[in-house]
Amino acid sequence: RSERIWLVIGGASLVVFFAIILIMALVWGFHNPGQMKTIAPDAVRTTPPFDKPGLYQVGPNEYRAVMIAQMFMYQPNQVTVPAGATVHFEVTSPDVVHGFEIPGTNVNLMVVPGHITEYTATFRTKMDRVIVCNEYCGSGHQVMLGRFVVQ
Ligand code: CUA
Known part of the structure; x- marks a missing residue:
């Protein structure tokens, strides 16, 4: 039973972790549009x-x-x-x-x-x-x- 709790906690923290990365990437992209402007x-x-x-x-x-x-x-x-x-x-x-x-x-x-x-x-x-x-x-x-x- 306690194993299931840890599994849920582990899974939830993984989701939070990826959400933070996604938000940071979006914020970075919006604030630094110039850095993305490249062209072959x-x-x-x-x-x-x-x-x-x-x-x-x-x-x-x-x-x-x-x-x-x-x-x-x-x-x-x-x-x-x-x-x-x-x-x-x-x-x-x-x-x-x-x-x-x-x-x-x-x-x-x-x-x-x-x-x-x-x-x-x-x-x-x-x-x-x-x-x-x-x-x-x-x-x-x-x-x-x-x-x-x-x-
Ligand atoms: Cu020097 Cu173009």
Whole structure:
């Protein structure tokens, strides 16, 4: 009889144990969605949203900039937003590590193949800047440039 009690206690604690693990996994997932954002480098060009790189309006003066950094260019090559715009950058690479820097702003990202780099910034002042690759990525590294315009 006491054996059955221990069996029940053992079984119940196992259920509680797995419930705790499940809850922790869910909580971790909800609080760290960025850590789960990976993408196979081979699949970058066929996986949404990177199958259609570009600038998308998602709210009043709020944009999503879906961009690919590759040897040796950015796609899209130019991003133009109105003054005051908030831009959510989502950048990935199909080949090697690249940089994504807009000089004079807080945007200075490392773009690693297999990962989606995300960054949000608000641009209050007008500017016309070059997007610079600041990670050495091969023979065309120096000419890997984009353009970022706030007008
Ligand atoms: Cu891309 Cu240096």
